[in-house]
Amino acid sequence: MSAPRKPLVVGNWKMNKTIAQTRAFAEDLRARALPFADVDAVICPPFTALCEARDVLADLPVGLGAQNMSWADGGPYTGEISPLMLVELGVDWVVIGHSERRALFGELDERVNEKVVAALRHGITPIVAVGETGQEHVAGLATARVREQVTLAFAGIAPADVARCVVAYEPIWAIGTGNADSPPEANALMSEIRGAVAGLEHVRLLYGGSMSPGNVADFLAQPDIDGGLVGGASLDPASFAALLEGARRGALA
Ligand code: PEP
Numbered sequence: 001m002s003a004p005r006k007p008l009v010v011g012n013w014k015m016n017k018t019i020a021q022t023r024a025f026a027e028d029l030r031a032r033a034l035p036f037a038d039v040d041a042v043i044c045p046p047f048t049a050l051c052e053a054r055d056v057l058a059d060l061p062v063g064l065g066a067q068n069m070s071w072a073d074g075g076p077y078t079g080e081i082s083p084l085m086l087v088e089l090g091v092d093w094v095v096i097g098h099s100e101r102r103a104l105f106g107e108l109d110e111r112v113n114e115k116v117v118a119a120l121r122h123g124i125t126p127i128v129a130v131g132e133t134g135q136e137h138v139a140g141l142a143t144a145r146v147r148e149q150v151t152l153a154f155a156g157i158a159p160a161d162v163a164r165c166v167v168a169y170e171p172i173w174a175i176g177t178g179n180a181d182s183p184p185e186a187n188a189l190m191s192e193i194r195g196a197v198a199g200l201e202h203v204r205l206l207y208g209g210s211m212s213p214g215n216v217a218d219f220l221a222q223p224d225i226d227g228g229l230v231g232g233a234s235l236d237p238a239s240f241a242a243l244l245e246g247a248r249r250g251a252l253a
Helices: 019-030 047-056 083-089 099-105 109-121 134-138 142-153 183-196 216-220 237-252
Strands: 008-012 040-044 062-066 093-096 125-130 166-169 204-207 227-230
Touching: 008 093, 008 166, 008 204, 008 237, 019 047, 019 237, 040 093, 040 237, 047 062, 047 083, 083 109, 093 109, 109 125, 109 142, 125 142, 134 142, 142 183, 166 183, 183 204, 183 216, 216 227, 216 237, 227 237
Parallel strands: 008 040, 008 227, 040 062, 062 093, 093 125, 125 166, 166 204, 204 227
Antiparallel strands: none
16 A cells, blocks of 8 residues: 655746745745645746745745756757756756647657656656647547657656656646536546556646636545646635645545
8 A cells, every 4th residue: 555645736827927926925825824734835936936936935845846947958949948957946846748838839748758857867856747638628539648648758767767756637628717627537537647657656646727726625535636736726825825725625535
């Protein structure tokens, strides 16, 4: 019997919040009683605000994540940020393969794999995002597409290293729409993810797609859902705190 998985809530701020806004968020969060003993919390500000978040939250157990990174350590890659630079800032987590990176910036599964390898090489925990489009969902192709994405993301990676990762299942049609997947349906697909690649059996699997303080507990009550990757509802400190509390309650259910 494996140890129970500690819930994990990751806030993906996307291209939101200046340094001043990040400071205001972090100072507000500091003043709250948060269930850190029962839930791991990570925020992923824009690159420009990582230092501010790190400094204001220095004495709290809030993990610092990046929303993306390069697969290369350095070189002629204009506009990119390398894992070495993130490690220097104190970043421990990185979202890789978010659907917005895939759709808007042409990130392919092979590149996602290179980034996962690079993150592991530098001791950064990859949060690998996968998910089907609305069309694939309607066509009954969700499981096949997600299994394919997961298989390609972890291609050539030893099971012991796969076990150091986190996977976020984010149905694209549910992201930012207010139309979350149903917790049992998400759970069914996520149990497929667990079986797709050796090493994923005991990793934390996050659901993402219009997760909110109102539905987080229902997701966390599912056996294969260990947390959330949250966009919109992570931007407000009161809402982020409510997500952590809801995750705690849901995991106990
Ligand atoms: C996301 O961007 O990863 C996400 C899940 O966004 P939202 O929570 O706003 O749907």
